Amino acid sequence: MTDLLSTLYVSLVAGGTAGAAVETIIFPFDSIKIRLQANSNLKFKFSNAYKGLPYSLAATFPCAAAFWTSYSMLKNYLNQYVSLQLSHTISAMVASACSGIVRNPFDVVKQQMQVGIHTKTSSALSRVLQRQGFKGLWIGTATAIYRDIPFNIIQMIVYEWLNGKDYGGKDPTIFQHLRNGAIAGGIAAFLTTPIDLAKTKLVTDGGKGEYLALTQTLKKIYKEGGLPGLWLGWKYRTVLTMAGGMMFFGSFETLKSHIKDNKY
Template identity: 35%
Template sequence: MDHPMPAVSAKSTPTFPPDVRKCTSQREQKKSFKEDKPFSFLHVFWEGLVAGGIAGVVVEAALYPIDTIKTRLQAAHGGGKIVLKGLYSGLAGNLAGVLPASAIFVGVYEPTKQKLLKTIPENLSAFAHLTAGAVGGAASSLVRVPTEVVKQRMQTGQFASAPDAVQLIVTKEGFKGLYAGYGSFLLRDLPFDAIQFCIYEQLRIGYKLAAQRDLNDPENAMIGAFSGAITGAITTPLDVIKTRLMVQGSANQYKGIFDCVRTVIREEGTPALFKGIGPRVLWIGIGGSIFFAILERTKQVVAQTHTRTEN
C-alpha cells in the first residue's frame, strides 16, 4: 500500500543533512568574505598613517635611553669607554623625524599588504608580508635616514641640538651628509622590516587559528616582542656597520659597506660585529611589544571612528 507524499507548501524550505548544511555555510562564509567592502587605498593609507605615527612616537620616547647606549657601544672603537650621560640627547629632533617616518611606513605597508593578500594565493601570505615590509621600509627611508644620522651624531656627543647638527652636517658634508650610510641603512632596514613584520603577521595568523578568536592587546604585545627580539638579534651586524658609517662624519674612515666590514673585523675582530646586541635585542623586543600593541589598538579605534562617521 502506497503512502501519501507529504504536502510541501510554497513557503517551506527543504532540509539537508548536517554535512551538506555545513558545506553550504562554509561556501557562504567564503563568498561573503570575498564580497567584502571594495579595497580603498586612501582609507587604509590614512589608518596606517595615524596608527604608525602614534605607535612610533610612543616607542621612541619610551626607549630612547636604551637606543643611545646601543649606539655608543657600537660606535666605540676598541676598548673605548661608554659615557652614560645625556641618554636623551637628540630626542626632540628625533621625534620630529620618527613621527612622519613611522606614519609613512605603516601607511604604505598596510595597503600594500592588503592588496597583495587579495591578489595572491592564501598559502603565499608570508610573501605578501615580506614584500609589504620591504616596500614600507623603502618609502620611509627618505625620512628615516636623515633622522637616524642626526640622532646618532647627537647620541655620540658630536652636536648639542638637532638644528645645529643639520646645519653643520650640510655645511661640512653637503646635503648628501644627511644620507650618510644610506646603502647600509637599506641593507639593514629592508630585511629587518620585512622579517619582523612577516614573523609578526604569521605568528598572529597561527595564534588566531589556534584560539579561534581575535587577539587581545597583551597577546599582540607578546608576539610583537618575540618577533622584534629575534629580528634584532639576526640583524645586529648590519646595524653595527650602519652605525659606523653614519657617525664617521667627514673623516671618511670607511670607504663603503664592504670596506667597513673588513676594517672592523681586521682591527677589532668578528665579535665587534655584534657590539650592542644586548641593548639592541632588549630595545627592539620591548619596542616591538609596545609598537604592535599600540598599532593594533589604534587601527581598531581609527576604523571604528571611520565606520561611525560613515553611518
Template identity: 35%
Template sequence: MDRPGFAASLVAGGVAGASVDLILFPLDTIKTRLQSPQGFKKAGGFRGIYAGVLSAAIGSFPNAAAFFITYENVKWLLHTDSSSYLKPMKHMLAASSGEVVACLIRVPVEVVKQRAQVSASSRTFHIFTNILYQEGIPGLYRGYASTVLREIPFSLVQFPLWESLKALWSWRQDHVVDSWQSAVCGAFAGGFAAAITTPLDVAKTRIMLAKVGSSTASGSVLSALHGVWRTQGLSGLFAGVFPRMAAISLGGFIFLGAYDQTHSMLADLGRAHS
C-alpha cells in the same frame, strides 16, 4: 579585503612610532655608543642619554606613518587567500616597500640623532646645520643604502614572523588576537630579528659616525663590516646586541601593539560614523 584607510594607517603608525622612539630612547643611545668607533666611554658612557631626542621626536611620527601607509597598501594590492603559501611573501614585499619609503625620512633623522648621541655637548640644531654646511643634502643621507640594507632583512624576518604568530594564536583561540597579544607577538618577532641583523646595524652606525672623507664614510657596508671584523672580531660585529634586542623587543611590544590598538579604534570609529 577592504582597502586600508589612509588616515587610520597614518595616525596609528605615527602614534606607534612616536611612542616607542621616545620611551626607548635611552636604550638606543647606549646601543649607539657601544657601536661607535671611539668606544662607549669616550662617546659619552651613561651621560646625557637623551642627547639627540629632539630629532627623534620630530622624525618618529612621519617615519612610522610612512612605513605603515606603504605596508598596508602594498598588502592590499598583493591580496592573497588567507590559506595561500604566498602570504609570507606578500608580507615580505610589503615590509620591504615600507622600509624603502620610510628610510627617506628615517635616515636624516638617524644621522643627526646618532651624532648627537656620541657628542652630547652639541645641540641637535647645531649638528643639523653643520652637516648641511660641510656635506650638503648628501650628508643627511649618508648611510641610506646601509640603513635600507639593515632594515629590509630585519623586516623580512620581523613582519612575516609577527603576522604568522598572530595567525597561529588566532587559530588556537578561534578568534582574532587582542592588541596585547599582537604586542607579545611583536616583541618576540622584533627581538629575534634584532639579534640576527646586529652586524648590519653596526655597519650602519660606523658609516654614519665616520669622519668626512674617510673610506668608511663612503658608505660601503661590506667595507665597514670587514673593518670591524679585522679590528674587533665577532664581538665587534655584535656590539650592542643585548641593548638592541632589549630595545627592539620592548619596541616591538609597544610599536605593534599600539599600532593594532590605534588602528582598530580608528576603524571602529569610521564604521560608527559611516
C-alpha cells in the same frame, strides 16, 4: 571615507602615535647602544639622555606614513595574487625602502648628537651641511635600507605568522600582540646586528673617512674584532628591540582597532 583614505588615515595616526610613544620611552637606551657601537668615550648622563629626541620625533609621523601606508596598501593588493608569505616579504621590502629614505637625514643628526659629536640640533645640522653638503644627510641610507629590509621582512613575517595562528576563532588579544611583537622584534634585531653596527659606524664617522661604505665597514669591523666584533651590542639591541616591538605593536593594534571602531 574610502578604503584607501581609511588605510592612509589609520596607518598614519596609529603608526605615528605608537612610534612616537615608543621612541620617547626607549630613546635613552638607544643612546647607550649607539655609544657602545660607536666606541664613544662620552659618559652617559641623564641630563643628556634625550639629546636629539625632538629631531627624532619629527621623523616619526612621516616615517610611519611612508612605512605603514605602503606596507598596508601593497599587502592588501598582493594578497589577491600571491601567497601571504610572499606578500608580506615584498610589502616589507618596499615599505622599508620608502621609510629609510625619509628617516635617514633625521638619524644622521640624532646619532651624531647621541655620541657627543654635537650638542645642539642646529649645530649638528649646519655642521653636516657645511662639511658634507646635502648628501651628508643621506650618508648611510643604502646601509640603513640594507639593514631595514631584512629586519622588517623577518619581523613582519614572524609577527604576521604569530597573529595568524589559531586563537580559538578569535582575533589575538592585546597581550598576544605584545608577546608577538616582542618575539618578532627580538629575532629580527639579533639577525641584523652586524648591519646595524655598520650603519652606526658610517653615520657617526663625521666625515673623517674611516668608514666609507657598507662592505668596507663590515670588513674593517671583522678585521678588528672577528665575528664577536660584528655582533657588538647584540644583547642590548635585541632586548631593546623586543621591548620596543612589544610596546609598538601593542599600541599600534590597540589604536588601529579604536580608530576603526569609532569609524574615524
